[in-house]
Amino acid sequence: MKPPCGVWRQSTSIFLLRQGGCAVESKSILCEDAVMAARISWKQMLVRIVWLLGLSVVVLFGFGIAAIYSVELGRESDFALVRRQLFVLLLGLGAGLAAMRFHYVQWRNYGRVLYLISIILMIAVLLFGTTLRGTTGWFVLFGVSFQPVELMKFALAVELARYFSEYARRKFGWKELIGSGLLMAVPAFLTALQPDLGSAMLLVGIWFVVVFFAGLRWIHAAALAASASFMVLIGWLFLFAEYQKERIRVFFNPELDPLDSGYNVLQAKIAIGSGQWFGRGLGFGSQSQLKFLPESQTDFIFAVIAEELGFIGVLVLFAAIALFLWRGLRLAQVSRDHFSTFLIIGILAAFFVQMAVNIAVNLAILPTTGIALPFVSYGGSSLLMSFFMLGVLLSVAIRQRPADLSPSNMLQ
Numbered sequence: 001m002k003p004p005c006g007v008w009r010q011s012t013s014i015f016l017l018r019q020g021g022c023a024v025e026s027k028s029i030l031c032e033d034a035v036m037a038a039r040i041s042w043k044q045m046l047v048r049i050v051w052l053l054g055l056s057v058v059v060l061f062g063f064g065i066a067a068i069y070s071v072e073l074g075r076e077s078d079f080a081l082v083r084r085q086l087f088v089l090l091l092g093l094g095a096g097l098a099a100m101r102f103h104y105v106q107w108r109n110y111g112r113v114l115y116l117i118s119i120i121l122m123i124a125v126l127l128f129g130t131t132l133r134g135t136t137g138w139f140v141l142f143g144v145s146f147q148p149v150e151l152m153k154f155a156l157a158v159e160l161a162r163y164f165s166e167y168a169r170r171k172f173g174w175k176e177l178i179g180s181g182l183l184m185a186v187p188a189f190l191t192a193l194q195p196d197l198g199s200a201m202l203l204v205g206i207w208f209v210v211v212f213f214a215g216l217r218w219i220h221a222a223a224l225a226a227s228a229s230f231m232v233l234i235g236w237l238f239l240f241a242e243y244q245k246e247r248i249r250v251f252f253n254p255e256l257d258p259l260d261s262g263y264n265v266l267q268a269k270i271a272i273g274s275g276q277w278f279g280r281g282l283g284f285g286s287q288s289q290l291k292f293l294p295e296s297q298t299d300f301i302f303a304v305i306a307e308e309l310g311f312i313g314v315l316v317l318f319a320a321i322a323l324f325l326w327r328g329l330r331l332a333q334v335s336r337d338h339f340s341t342f343l344i345i346g347i348l349a350a351f352f353v354q355m356a357v358n359i360a361v362n363l364a365i366l367p368t369t370g371i372a373l374p375f376v377s378y379g380g381s382s383l384l385m386s387f388f389m390l391g392v393l394l395s396v397a398i399r400q401r402p403a404d405l406s407p408s409n410m411l412q
Contacts, residue, residue, distance in 0.1 A: 053331075053397070056324035057375055057390060061089065063317055064376035066282060067304045071297045073283045081297055081378055088380055092387030099391025100398065107392070108165070108339050111158035115183070118155040121148035122190040129194075133370070134243055137194040149199045150385045152187045154392075156203055157346025159183055160210045165339035172215030177223075180211055195241050198369025202353050209349035210342060251367035265364050267293045268300050271307040272362065279310030297378040299370055302362040317376075321355055331397055340396045347389045 065085060072079045107114075121139075125148050130140045138145045160180055167176055184207035191200040208224070236245065251265070271287035274280065285307040287293040296304050306314050325348060332344040351374050358373040360366040372379050374386045 052323060053327040053390075053393065056320045056327070059316070059320040060324070060375035063305055063309075063313075063320075064301065064373075064378070067301050067308070067376070068297050068378050070282045070285065070308055071288055071304060073289065075291075084380075085378055085383070088383050089387075092384050095384055096387040096391030096394070099388050100394045102395060104340055104343065104392060104395040104399065105337075107158045107343065108162050111155070111162045114151075115155045115159040118148060118152040119187060119190070122152060122187060124148075126190065126193060134241065135194050135196045135370075137191075137196050137199070144380070146381050149187075149191050149196065149203075150381045152191075152203065153206065153350045154347070154385060154389055156184060156187060156206055157210075157350060157389075158343060160207065160346050161339050161342035164210065164214050164342045165337070172211075172217065172220075174220075176214065177211060177216070177220050180207060180214075183207070192235070192239055195239065195244065196370070197235075197240065197244055198357065198371045201369070202350070202357065202371060205353035205357075206346060206349045209352065210346050213345050214342070247367045251364070264294050264300065264368050265361075268303040268362050269364055271300075271303040275307040275310040275314075277311050279306075279308045279313055282308050284308065298372055299358070299368070299377070300362055301373055301377050302359050305376075306362075325352055328393060331393065331400075334400060335396055336400060344393060344396060347393055350389065351386070 065082065068085055069079065069082050072081055125137055125139060128139075129136045130138045130145070132138055132145075137149060138147050140146075160183060163180055163183065164176070170176070184203055188200045188203045191203060211220075240248075267287055271285065271293050274286065280286070283289065285304060287307055288296045288304045293300055293303055302314075302317075305317060309316075328344060328348040328351075332341045332348070335341045335344060354371055354374050357366060357369055357371045358377070361368055361371070372382045375383070377383075
């Protein structure tokens with residue numbers, strides 16, 4: 001006999017997870033009413049969408065398109081980057097709507113297949129991929145590039161959600177730590193072989209955030225710290241390419257190579273510092289307009305925003321990021337089953353780690369990695385996957401009970 005819907009249970013994780021009323025011991029995590037919600041109407045979707053989540057994305061994309069437009073002004077181009085970004089936006093909206101209509105629980109059934117396909121693509125790109133800026137991480141076909149690690153971010157989030165939802169009633173221990181760690185280690189190792197250390201660390205970050213919410217204990221954290229130190233040593237001796245080692249050296253002292261390896265960091269610091277309170281204005285940033293700032297539309301777009309919109313503009317950008325992450329976490333707390341909770345956490349982890357790393361690089365807190373700022377930086381596969389993962393978040397949101405998404409619940 002099924003337990004009544006709407007029962008609150010204490011999970012072994014630090015989250016209070018709301019069970020949807022299904023027998024979670026079975027592999028099905030949906031009640032009959034949730035199965036019926038798979039045929040939810042467009043009108044019901046519009047009512048149940050977490051609108052502040054969407055609003056934060058609109059603000060972030062607005063910052064990005066404004067910064068890209070400003071960069072194009074300095075190049076006296078035909079605004080090709082702006083047009084391409086808007087085209088990818090249309091594709092992303094289509095992908096997001098498709099993901100929103102697709103019932104999120106189906107990802108549990110197809111997650112393992114998606115994970116294996118992503119692994120195969122990452123092996124294939126090492127053998128047949130195109131090398132750009134020293135990294136063999138892209139497939140390029142008819143002028144369109146695709147980076148398999150972008151798909152792996154989502155595949156890893158899904159597979160970790162499936163893994164931890166099966167063990168949600170057990171106390172988090174070494175078996176869960178090692179088992180989930182292996183799921184992360186394989187794609188992270190393949191990414192490091194490209195070599196793309198930034199994306200490899202992104203996958204590690206996704207895994208760490210998920211295991212933290214799953215119930216990571218201090219003894220596990222200590223073991224991870226020791227393992228990380230050992231892996232850094234092994235990476236430095238055997239895995240890191242020479243240019244990656246140079247980035248780390250220059251990170252600690254950019255003046256060692258101010259015209260080459262340290263150039264990016266120094267120019268970004270100059271751009272951010274010159275913005276002051278209100279910025280120089282769109283199209284009037286000296287670093288971006290005079291082409292001193294490299295990769296200004298992608299890796300260092302935050303520096304463009306800081307220079308041209310100033311500290312106030314950066315505060316608004318941070319507010320949009322905080323709103324996005326907060327609403328996502330609130331959605332995880334009111335979600336109706338373990339799988340959706342961990343799926344949301346995994347997707348939010350991908351966004352959070354990317355945002356944190358990109359901004360930290362711009363502020364010279366971390367070495368240059370080549371990680372884009374989600375919804376803001378110019379890009380094809382990265383922006384497309386960002387909107388797709390947003391659609392998956394909304395797929396969970398629209399299938400909650402309307403009362404769960406009420407302001408009184410979501411604002412707690």
